[in-house]
Amino acid sequence: MSTGSSDLAPVSVTTALPFGEYVPSRRWSGGHRMTVYAWARRRALATLPPAEACYFDTASDARVLAHCNWQPACDQAPALLLLHGLEGSSLAHYMRGIAAKAWAAGFSVVRLNQRNCGGTEHLSRGLYHSGLTHDPLFLLRHLIEQHRTPSVVVAGYSLGGNLTLKLAGELGADAPPQLKAICAVSPTMDLALCVDALERRPNLLYQFNFMRNLRSRLRRKAALFPDLYDLRPLDAVWTVRRFDDAYTAPMNGFGTASRYYHEASSLRVVGAIRVPTLILAAANDPFVPPEQFARPEIANNPQVRVVITADGGHCAFVSEPTPEHDGYWAEHAVVAWARHHTTKA
Numbered sequence: 514m515s516t517g518s519s520d521l522a523p524v525s526v527t528t529a530l531p532f533g534e535y536v537p538s539r540r541w542s543g544g545h546r547m548t549v550y551a552w553a554r555r556r557a558l559a560t561l562p563p564a565e566a567c568y569f570d571t572a573s574d575a576r577v578l579a580h581c582n583w584q585p586a587c588d589q590a591p592a593l594l595l596l597h598g599l600e601g602s603s604l605a606h607y608m609r610g611i612a613a614k615a616w617a618a619g620f621s622v623v624r625l626n627q628r629n630c631g632g633t634e635h636l637s638r639g640l641y642h643s644g645l646t647h648d649p650l651f652l653l654r655h656l657i658e659q660h661r662t663p664s665v666v667v668a669g670y671s672l673g674g675n676l677t678l679k680l681a682g683e684l685g686a687d688a689p690p691q692l693k694a695i696c697a698v699s700p701t702m703d704l705a706l707c708v709d710a711l712e713r714r715p716n717l718l719y720q721f722n723f724m725r726n727l728r729s730r731l732r733r734k735a736a737l738f739p740d741l742y743d744l745r746p747l748d749a750v751w752t753v754r755r756f757d758d759a760y761t762a763p764m765n766g767f768g769t770a771s772r773y774y775h776e777a778s779s780l781r782v783v784g785a786i787r788v789p790t791l792i793l794a795a796a797n798d799p800f801v802p803p804e805q806f807a808r809p810e811i812a813n814n815p816q817v818r819v820v821i822t823a824d825g826g827h828c829a830f831v832s833e834p835t836p837e838h839d840g841y842w843a844e845h846a847v848v849a850w851a852r853h854h855t856t857k858a
Contacts, residue, residue, distance in 0.1 A: 530820070531853035532846040537824035538833050544797030544826045545715070551829035551841075556606045561613035564603075564624070568636075571651040576636040579603065579652065580624045582616050588661035591693075591855035592621040593848075594652055596673030598828065599643075600726040602631035607670055607698075607828060610841050614848045620855075621662070625652055627673075634733045638741060642765050643672050643704055644777025646680040653680075657691045664693045666851040670828045671801070674700025674792075675779045681790060682782025694854035695790040696847050699798055699828045702783065703805040704774035708754050710800040719800060719827075720752060727756050783817065784810040790817045791850045793843050795825030 541550045564580035571577055580603040584590035593615045597605050603624035612622040626633055627641035628648065649667065656662040669677035674697030681688065681695045701707040711720055728747060735742035746759045757770040767773035775781070792811070796803045806819050822830070825843075834840035 530818070530846075530850075532849035535822045535825065535830060535842045536832050537822070538831045538840065540833075541829075541831050542824055544795065544799050544824075546826070547824065547829040547831055548799060548826035549718075551606075551826065551831055554606070556610060558606075558609050558613045561609055561616060564612075567623075569648075569651060569655065571648045572637075574638045575628055575648070576633070577628055577648050578626045578631055578633050578636070580612075580626075582612060582622045584616075584619065584621045587621055589663065590619055590621050591664040591666065591851070592623060592656050592660070592662045593851055594649060594656065594665060594667045595622065595624045596649055596667070596669035596676050597624075597627065597630070598669075598671030598673050600630070600723055600730075601670070601673075602626055604631065605670075607841070607844060610839075610844045611668065611847055614844055615851065618848055618852055620848075620851065621660075623652060623656065625649060629730060629734065634730065635737050638738055640734070640761055640764055642761050642773065642777060643675055643701065644679055644773075644779075645765075646676055646683060649676060649680055650684075653689070653692065657689055662691060664855040665691050666694045666696065666855060667692070668696040668698070668847045668851070669700065670698045672701055674698055675702055675704070675777070678702060678779035678783055678786070678790070678792075679777070681786045681788055682779060682784070684787075685782075685785040686787050688788050692788055694850060695786065695788055696793070696850050697791070698793045698830075698843050698847065699795065699801050700779065700792060701801055702778060702780045703802075703808075704778045705771070706805055707801055708757075708770075708774065710802050711753060713800075716800050723753055724751055724756065727753070731760065780805065780808060780810055784814050786814055786816050788816060789854055790814075791846075792817065792819045793830070793846060794819070794821050795827070795830065796821055796823050797825065798827045801827060 541547045628637040762773040830843040
């Protein structure tokens with residue numbers, strides 16, 4: 514499976530990719546099969562040292578938790594800021610997998626929990642959403658201003674990938690010089706398109722899992738902040754779209770889910786990105802349709818490189834392990850991309 518260009522993979526950057534070709538595991542090949550396997554498989558990751566729990570007051574009514582692995586000299590080492598997906602956390606297997614590889618490569622690693630994630634519902638009154646770039650921007654500035662980090666790469670998976678791309682697009686030409694690169698794996702760049710795909714019958718399992726977690730989280734929020742959360746509509750809410758219409762959109766000032774999907778989609782601002790950017794996606798991703806990556810906003814930006822593999826599922830990209838490679842190709846690719854753009858800084 515080539516990582517080169519195709520009709521769905523516009524190549525705008527002339528430099529070679531700093532990582533190898535993706536060869537999917539034959540045992541777990543297939544969009545659904547690989548997605549579920551990568552999500553369900555337990556990983557020990559014994560090489561990742563214990564992380565420091567760091568809390569940041571990003572707003573007057575919001576405190577977020579990040580798990581941080583600092584290199585001994587933070588002001589000399591590059592940093593990798595990681596953003597998880599919908600209803601994930603800093604403890605998600607891919608967050609820890611990338612952290613272990615980046616730490617071994619000499620990076621300080623900051624795994625940010627979105628507001629309310631990672632058991633932090635009590636720290637913020639509001640809900641996180643797919644376009645909330647305020648918190649990662651706060652962390653980016655903190656790394657630069659407080660830790661004097663010389664170079665930073667931001668990487669995100671799924672919803673976190675959308676956030677990563679939206680952050681870079683919003684910064685545009687004003688991105689700090691310390692921000693060296695961006696990487697997004699299976700990003701939900703066109704939120705409306707991805708929610709449409711999530712509602713297809715073969716994706717019932719994913720929708721159910723997301724909704725189980727979202728409904729449970731909302732009940733915990735209502736117990737903590739009864740003045741803010743009305744649970745009465747929740748009995749009729751069994752899809753992500755309905756949840757966004759009833760809660761996410763109105764509570765974050767968007768009004769409706771449709772308006773929220775439009776305004777929070779990184780596709781609106783990806784054309785303004787001015788730092789080297791890598792997008793990794795799979796043609797058989799169950800609910801991130803690859804056609805969004807062929808849009809002219811992406812193809813016409815010389816800073817953005819898109820790699821679409823034929824297999825890989827959603828945030829999975831499992832290959833056969835070897836003594837030098839644990840079989841999680843995208844994680845190795847993220848770290849290789851980050852090293853490439855920080856070592857030449």
